[in-house]
Amino acid sequence: MTATEGSPERKRGKDKKDWEPRIVGFLCKWCSYAGADLAGTSRLQYPPNIRIVRVPCSGRVNPLFVLKCLVNGIDGVLVSGCHIGDCHYSEGNFYARRRFVILKRLLEYLGIDPRRFQMSWISASEGDKWARVVKELVEEIKQAGPNTEFRKGI
Amino acid sequence: MKIGVFVCHCGTNIAATVDVERVSQEAAKEPRVKFSTTYRYMCSDPGQNLIKEAVKKHHLDRIVIASCSPSLHEKTFRKCAEKAGVNPYLMEMANIREHCSWVHQDRVEATAKAIELIRLALAKVSRNKPLEYLYIPIEKKVLIIGGGIAGIQSAIDIAFANYPAVILEREPSIGGRMARFDKTFPTLDCAACILTPKMVTVSQSKHVTMHTYSEIEGVKGHVGDFTVTIRKKARSVDINKCTGCGACYNKCPVRVPSEFDMGLGKRTAIYIPFPQAVPNVPVIDRQNCLWFTKQKCGICKKICPFEAIDYDMQDEIIEEKFGAIIVASGFTQFNHAVYGEYGYGKYKDAITGLHFERMANSSGPTGGKIIRPSDGKEARDVVFIQCVGSRDEQKGLSYCSRLCCMYTAKHALLLKEHNKDAQAYVFYIDIRAAGKNYEEFVKKVQDEYGAVYLRGRVSRIFEKSGKLIVRGADTLSGAQIEIKADLVVLATGLVAQPDAPGLARMLHIPYDRNNLFTEAHPKLAPVETITSGVFLTGACQSPKDIPDTVATASAASVKALGLMVQDRLQREPLVAKVDAKTCSGCFACIQACSFTAIEEEEIEDKRLKKKRLIAKVLEGVCTGCGNCTAVCRMSAIDLEGFSNRQIMEEIEAL
């Protein structure tokens, strides 16, 4: 599989009617991933639209990952880490916070719907917050509509 | 590449919502998948055996296990892979339980999602690299920072296991705060009687080295191999020659307030802080010594029979290697001078608990008499105010200092024992006496020693006609109270040492907003820190009484000894790695590394045919957070196990 193979058309619903948003979450393994685990253990229900990429820390997430997701036609990207002060590596989320506020504003400046890239702090004990954030995210992305901006190479 | 996919039913936990058979069939259709199957409990022995046999039979070289969260069973399946002859890092898990079957109800949706999750894991595993465990040699020596009861207990425990321990203490003697106490609650045994034997044990142990009157200057390295720079301050007395005969301080003409006695007594310029000091070697206080201030006197040098006095002694900087570090740096008292309503600390007869301890001590500056420092008269009406600085967000600390209730009760008791006519009034908010025999102790003080307990915080203290007027309230009766007191004892809270943040930064351990060091986990790892090889004990982590301090000291020692007994340390190889060819040497990574795990390295650039600097990861120090990889513009630094290729492959598979 190379870059070109992963074209956005591949797994997209043909019709806008049965379109379901595809969302990627980059979750730090100490807090947010564990929070999502807790949502599971607590049997909290949320829509199945999110796929999780497990990373050691929100500080690990390279802005290029987010960019790649968006140009590949992913409808929404979430980066989630520990709350400030809770980072397992003590400071990783501070760096992420700074990095992604710049990216978020730049993307908006270039005409990418701000709903498509979001961030959250979810701790290992916030299973309910995880379920809520996914629900809200899916709802918001549904309103934003499918990410077709990059579909055709103009 | 031959990948095997193993889908777990987890009883009905997964199978009830996810059609595991279909998942397995779909997985088998993916490229590179050579084998796919399901089993009821993949983590069970038969389940693991199934994996091993499949690996053997189908010559699998990579494994994907679709089951529960990796937080739960990643280690299990890594080991299983290893036993099956596959590199443990060529195994990836798809979390189809916590992230799928448990959070969805629609069988079709959940099954489809499970298939995708496996596809994601397949994408990642296809880019995994076989990794080898890292091994770090261990320096068999433990550094203990702080020579109070916590440090002393740690040293004794480590020496008992025949490993060398080094105590670093900035005061001239070990003993710490406990050496100043009179009696200890709730048993009332005298602090000196139980502490001195321990101090002697330490001083006589062949395994313990003491650097007293010394400060820590810097820490480099990582678990197993810390290099610590220590400043041994000039004591002006040769520790090897001195026998502790005391001739020098008996003849010294200078008198200054004694720090050990909280300024209630006097000491000489060449002094030992207290009679039981260990080492029993005096130190010259150069700020006050006539020789150093006026180049006069010199009596101590003349009189010393062993020629131990050395006015020219300089600070000495030494470097030592350690395998582990125990932080026992203790606490200090809250400074009540911020309380304007209590007189900004200017009333002589409003003292702190530690002052009271020194006064109550029969070998202390007042010979065990509880007096008013202002006029030396015996105190009859003594008001104790609890929570000074504690539980006060406006002027002090948000937390409860935990011991003040108990030591105040003890003081109320001691007061009565020292002076039958005296009366104790204790202003409290809540009595927190959760400890073995603590509640009984407080009740005893109230019932048998007649201490009057008043529930309310004091609003104001002021001086009038030589007495201190204390205005408080008893909220239980709804009354305002005014007491004309001879003496007020403020139960000041426990706070972190003022230089705690500096020490924390040196050791790369986090600290909270109160400057208390943060443990790795508040419940399950209370003496560990996130920096491996650095352990916490005593009040530097949170306010603790003596039993708790001793318990954490022994706990920290066991953790340190756990490292000492190993030949070498196995670590997960999930650390950052630099590609020399791609690195430009901008060192954005060094700046962004919270653990100083990256350093500069000079290499010979073959293409440019000259030497240049690039980044190098210290594998022993790297914690694998991956922050460096995201700040590297050229992606020259990558994280094993969560590499750029792995993550990008996952994104492409979505």
Next chain:
Amino acid sequence: MIDRIKKKAEELLRTKQVDLIIGYKRAPDGVSVAPVFIDKAEETKELIWDTYCVYNLSNYLKDFRGRKIGIIAKACDARSIIVLLQENQLKRKDIFIIGVECSGIVDEKKLLSISPQTSELGFDERCRSCKPSKPPIYDVLIVQEGQRPQAPRLEKDPYGSVRKSEAKSISEKFKLWQEEFSRCIRCYACRQICPLCYCPRCVADQTQPSWLSRAHSFRGNFTWNVTRAMHLAGRCIDCGECERACPVGIPLRDINKKIEKDVKELFNYEAGLSAEQKALLSCFDKNDPEDFIR
């Protein structure tokens, strides 16, 4: 002014304080300017200095690493030298900075219509939002003598145009940039000319993993331009070389300015003012904004 520059350059070479001088010379067309590399004292005669000296010469410094270089630097160029020092790409002792006081340079594209002497319209757009005329770092400063040329009128708000664009709707913004980026031919001139793009292997050229598609599709072009901008966050000193070099005229400075504005407003951080300051993304403040985080 030029005489003093020449004299200093000559002296530096003659006394062997530097091995090489990087400066400007008149291009064969007799009007525009070209960079020149001089290692003989007598050749310093060639040097010139006027408002046509648009190039940021610090781009060449990395090619001469390890040698002692004298360089002629305007305020903006000097700031890129600071960033290079900050990022350990240069050693301070290896370079001798001949700072020149500058009151704006011309925009080559406007040159054809209006002469800079007659109207400020000839000045480069970016000079209108540049405050310092003096470089923040130099070893010797050559000041302007006598009648100074009319400095370009300063914009009150250096980010006025950014603010204007920000106010547009999402779809307007997308359409605008879609058109701009679709012209990109991925020639990477912006990268080659940028003094701060010195990576031995650019992510755009890496294949394992393949960070961005090399085809000049909109997807690839978008990724490249965002990547380039993000990699300049907190580093770009607005020398404008990228936009000048772009053969298809994408307003790259506008993107750089947007980030520069955000960085200044959010973190009070400005690039290229001190070699001691930490890289923007390699440090943080406990009070960084996080109202965008759930």
Next chain:
Amino acid sequence: MKWFISHDTLRSLFQETLEKDCGEKVSHCYQCGKCSAGCPISFQMDYLPNQIMRMVQLGMEDQVLSSRTIWLCASCLTCTVRCPREIDIAEIMDYLRRRAYKKQVIPLEETEIPLFNKIFLRNIELFGRLYEMGLIGMFNLLSGEFFKDFSCAPKMFLKRKIGIFPHRAKNIREIRDIFKRSGKLAHSKKDRLLHPKLLFLNLFRKFIGKIEKLK
């Protein structure tokens, strides 16, 4: 037993409403009693300030609003500056008084203070600046203590400390507008300024007092 607190009281939204309206966190109070210990007026109060905080926490709106304490608070801020939980207790007392006005629950014993406040404000609404003679006269008249402080009066006149005539503000119209609009924004009706119920209560109490004295 003084009170019986029911489940309904505990579930009432008194504390929430108070915290929302005046922005002070009563829930922060941990009952240390420092406010009561320092309060200069507590010797006259029926409940100590800390008890009022507790009663708010428990939702005892009726008891709090009809307490004398809230009227006796002199707004000296001693409690506020010393509260370890950073609660502005004086502001809460203000709020409670305003709420009591709105609900017209004023304890029988403490009618003078609200009466005085109303007369004071009315006085300013009329003249722009305080007209002491008017204030004292009106207050004595309406509170039923006609000759209060008469002993001071001659001295005051002699020293020319009290003027006989009020100040006449030129911008009186603006001032009245301010009063009108403040009242409108605070949703309090203007006629409440001198509520007949208040007057009646006060005079009634004075009357009872006189009778008891005669006995």
Next chain:
Amino acid sequence: MRYAYFPGCSLHSTAKEYDLSTKAVAGTLGIELIEIPEWICCGATPAHITMHLLSLALPVKNLLLAKKMDSYEVATCCAACFNRLKVANHFMENDSVHRDKVNEIIGEQYSGEVKVRHFLDILINVFWLKNLSERIIKRLDNLKVACYYGCLLTRPGEVTQFDDVEEPHLMDDLMKILGVEPVDWPYKTECCGASFSLTKTDIVLKLSGDILQMAYDEGAQAIVVACPLCQSNLDLRQAMINKKFKKNFDMPILYFTQLVGLALGIDPLKLGLNKHIVNPLKLIKSVGVL
């Protein structure tokens, strides 16, 4: 040095001598105090007890009047007015919800731009003590006073930003410069019962009596105040206190401005020293100023 002067209602009636002495001192020192034209009452305690918005609107109205004058700083002497003006300013500066509402009431835009200072603060921190000491003609040696700040001058600290909350010392510093010996006493910020003067006279008598007693016990010959309400409670009610508690206090209650005026050599009558109920002239004579 030019200020918009907000005297407040008391200074125009019960505390005339405070107004007189302030103007006399300011005049002598060259501090220009221009009375805000058509100022209105700040609303005092009754306003904030009754209607929160009104209690902000009234001071804001005055601040707006001051803003329209040239000078941007307001000087006031009454501690209660000072407190209300400061509180209103604090709200207008930091609380957008209240700011909008109050601006709606006033019909103008204001956001806390006018600075408010107490005359004591101006004398000490703007004019500087050192400059003052050079202007002193008669030192008031042999006088021992208790400096009484009252409750509203310093509280709450973050709003008034004036001196220490628990142990203020500015007035004491000022007294020392004049040669007066301030006693170190604990009741500097104790409450005198101020707003209850008419309504709860019993409370006022008790609180003010305690203050007089404490000052007397600590050896003060007079109490120096910076608040007209404190003055009237301690001065006007002194006879009643004596009667009720069977005391015979004869404690003059002076404004700090009066003592400063005396030291500057201003005629005692111009300072309104004849206007007190408890006659201070005897004491003043005894220290040799008259």
